[in-house]
Amino acid sequence: MSKIHVTTTINDDEVEFLCDPRESLLDVLRDRLSLTGAKEGCGTGDCGACTVTVDGRLVCACLMLGAEAEGKSIGTVEGIATDEELHPLQQKFIEYAALQCGICTPGILVAAKNLLERNPDPTETEVRYWLAGNLCRCTGYDKIIRAVMDTAAEMREAS
């Protein structure tokens, strides 16, 4: 089967790749571009471990075809810290122990960052519902929610 040529932008870098029409965006990111930050937890859009942004919108990369990335702008966990400094969310996740095993962390960080960009002052309920598509089996979410709320407060103060 012939491959499709795709030109896209990932974390602000222009990227070209060839992919099989059946490959998901997640397959392409992980297996063709070595961007293994997004994880496959289910392959059916239920766990959120592969959460990325596509033109600023949250998407499960396992539910989108690689070929559909043509002309889009993709954001992954690898693009959250732009230089030596971590993003405040990343710093707070470490400080709060908002991760135990860390497999869900990339997807949760992408989703939480997207939330704070839209709503800098979310309520606890808003954070819980925004992250309801991102499964975490280790933490019971308590420390994740606290880390996101505290980051939001700190970012509001800083701005």
Add this chain to the structure above:
Amino acid sequence: MALDSQKTEGFKQIGTRPDRPDGVDKVTGRARFGADMTAPGMLWGVIVRSPHAHARIVKIDTSKAEAMEGVKAVVTRADFSDAITPAPGMRGEMWNVLENVMADEKALYDGHAVAAVAATSQLAARDAAKAITVQYEVLPHVTDVDKAMEDGAPVIRDGTAEASVPEGMHPNVVRYHESGQGDLDAGFAAADLVIEETFKTEATHQGYIEPHACLATLGGDGKGELWCCTQGHWNVQKVCAALLGLETSQLRVTASEIGGGFGGKTAVFIEPVALALSRKANKPVKLVMTRSEVFRSTGPTASTSMDVKIGMTKDGTITAAQGIFRCQGGAFPGAPMEFTAMCSFAPYNLKAVKQIGYDVMTNRPKQAAYRAPGSPMAAFAVESVIDELCNKLGLDPIDTRLKNASREGTQANFGPKWDRIGLVETLEAAKAHPHYATPLKPGQGRGISCGFWFNHGGETAVMLALSEDGTAQLAVGTPDIGGSRASMAMMAAEELGIPYENVRCTIADTASLGYNEISHGSRVTYASGLATIEAARDAVKKLCARAAAKWGIPEDAVKWEDGCAVPSGPNAGDHDPLPLAKITAKMGATGGPIVGHFEATPEGAGVSFATHIVDAEVDQETGKTNVSRYTVVQDAGKAIHPTYVEGQFQGGAAQGIGWALNEEYIYGEDGRLQNAGFLDYRIPVASDLPMIDTVIVEVPNPGHPYGVRGVGETSICPPLAAIANAVSNAAGVRLKQLPMSPPRILKALGKHG
């Protein structure tokens, strides 16, 4: 017996909350988990699985697949060692593992592996797997624990039963446990009220978000390399070597970062298959399970059917208790029924008690450990009956538990006398907690439950190598499943007297340390922690010897204080303290590398108890339960890194909430799993849960230098019962079957779902 050198206060590092060493890797996406590794020339493997619950494999035709473009190897059972033979019960465990990894004559459950293929891409491997045709002769099946014990139930594997199983039982009953003490008849006769109930729990899956994944390389020379997500890579090495007929030491296994395990990654599933494919193709093979494969083919916990009978006097004294626990663990022996039986009444001081366990085989996947395997179900049954007795007799649930609580010196329900334990302290802390004093709102119910887990020590090897610049490299062999590298580095820093940041803790591969048992049994902070402390003390002894040589005084005239060697005693003379970094800077010229070791099997893992308080409300129209408040009180012995201890408490409670309310394996009439995905097997999401409050009780474990008790597992023991008690009290009717899903609650309320 307490260790002579036990220290429980005056710490510099212990009890602080530093950042974890793998934190930046985990928040930037660069941490490498099981599926994140590749190798040059790598192939992809895919496993073909049985769609039948029970079937004879008549013929496997691989010819079409082998002829396909890009296909490099196909394996079946014939590609594994034939030196492993079956034996009754758990004595044939290596054969059971082989049989589970790749079916031989029969497929024993929906999802059982029957063949595998490796090809140049994942898509090519998937296409080839579809082209492998397997001819089955479908056999009658059974998936329910009670039905599997009935006369006429299909026999999974005749001749598996151990000699201890009472005569006349169905051949699917393969192991038996009985323990207890005292005169039950007299005990029940002395009670003012006796309640006997039957309870059922469904199988639940550990539900780690990372599917099993590995990258295997094995040549015809019998030398191999394996990268995999596992809770215990030495066990993987041992099992894979046996299944493939290799010398153990020729296979080096490296544990990847692990995306959750909870017991489910103590077992071996795909690694031997990837190695067999690699040997045949002479190329590296990567094998990653799909989520559906994880549900269908890896270990859920046992499902249970339980009868519990307890007698109590009007003042709340338990006079006698009896439990019968039937546990189903899939198509192999090993359901943790002895743990279910032994944990059942462990919190209580009972003169008359008896517990019986049955291990029952069915056509389901081979059960695997899940966080305190067997204990949560027992607590569900026992603590529900105690709650009902308290309700009927008008007694306070915490006072009643305090009245009967196990203490130091109490003879446990399964025999031994308890050492120093912290159950009473957790009950008192729960009673004093503001949660317990808060009045319930209309429609809410409150539930209390205690829980118990043994904890474990196990074979442990640790090495601590000092660097010239005075920093330390700590190599441990227990995969870090929740921040243990931070705790280990803290303990090493405490002993050495250097900053936490100066210790780098790494999970070593199998070629770099002696055998380490799996990260299971809540053993890591206890056993690897003890080993780290002892390895650091070994290094300190060597550091002191170098100082003694420099000063020309006896070694025992030098002691270690705040990271320095200092003279000690009347004949030591007057010397300035010699800091660690000054000794290590010259170690090459003063005797060579300084390395501390510990290799042993620590056996003082202190048991752990917890008490949970839950408030819940039930929607009378829909049957949906909302957990509105949750408090965990647990004895940690000594919390090394309190934030991670809290995390273990909260995580166990959250998994318990899922088990109690939503999660279950649903089998159709055809014996196939109906909900092999996260959409239909629904684990708790953020919007389902409240904040989970925690209280860390510290009753030092006499068997650890700092008093540590394992904390990972006990936290899942009380939730099923605590939630069931809260729901029953809110609904006004006793719930006796898990999960308490909306249709089941509506049925209990006399409404149709």
